């Protein structure tokens with residue numbers, strides 16, 4: 001029998017709100033068993049870029065990452081957001097260790113090839129160092145990942161945090177019975193985006209295709225669910241989407257995805 005592992009991705013709107021972040025980190029600290037946290041911080045990167053007079057360009061939610069932008073995301077994701085989360089978890093008695101994909105060669109990627117669009121320094125993940133993560137977990141450290149990978153030739157690469165979370169879950173699924181949680185500000189996948197309680201509780205492949213063709217899934221939810229099914233197709237046991245009460249088991253109202 002494999003041990004259980006939870007890989008949790010925290011959404012951008014939760015990171016931005018100090019109170020919501022504190023509530024989330026309290027729930028994450030209390031979560032039993034082995035766990036890994038993944039965060040982005042896209043909106044904060046856009047805000048810093050604006051303050052520095054650098055324009056942000058996103059296509060379908062993916063950031064065009066030129067040389068200046070890779071510096072900004074390193075400062076914001078790898079620095080500010082990652083270290084704040086680690087410090088706050090230490091205060092909640094969780095021995096967290098902050099990592100980018102370059103640290104311990106934990107997430108290896110290659111620069112996305114230019115097709116119609118040149119995304120610049122954006123990485124598509126080749127694989128994760130599951131042995132390193134297993135060792136860290138075995139000495140009671142909780143890895144906290146930002147949305148940065150590396151190419152092995154000295155280049156840091158920007159990688160969407162939802163993708164980092166699903167790739168970590170896939171890589172770890174060979175060692176652990178892995179559940180992937182996407183924790184954001186909504187209660188789950190909603191049938192009606194204006195109705196917070198219209199949660200679709202169970203989604204399988206057939207339901208997923210129905211929701212897609214009915215146009216119920218839009219914006220950030222499109223790549224998120226793509227990542228979810230990619231994880232399920234690659235040995236991840238279960239994927240759940242919901243707000244913080246999903247994590248501290250205070251509600252049954254969240255979305256569970258299975259193939």
Ligand SMILES: Nc1ncnc2c1ncn2[C@@H]1O[C@H](COP(=O)(O)OP(=O)(O)O)[C@@H](O)[C@H]1O
Pocket residue numbers: 010011012013162183184185186188189190191192193216217218219220221222224
């Ligand atoms: N059917 C849906 N149910 C829930 N959220 C949806 C749906 N369709 C689109 N969304 C949007 O997807 C967003 C979550 O994706 P994203 O903006 O990438 O956030 P995150 O930072 O949490 O990854 C929600 O804030 C919501 O506005």
Ligand SMILES: CC(=O)N[C@@H](CCC(=O)OP(=O)(O)O)C(=O)O
Pocket residue numbers: 010011012013039040041042043045061062063073122147158159160161162
């Ligand atoms: C390539 C790419 O688009 N990377 C994302 C990484 C951050 C992220 O995913 O943040 P959220 O989860 O808060 O949206 C970006 O720079 O916006």
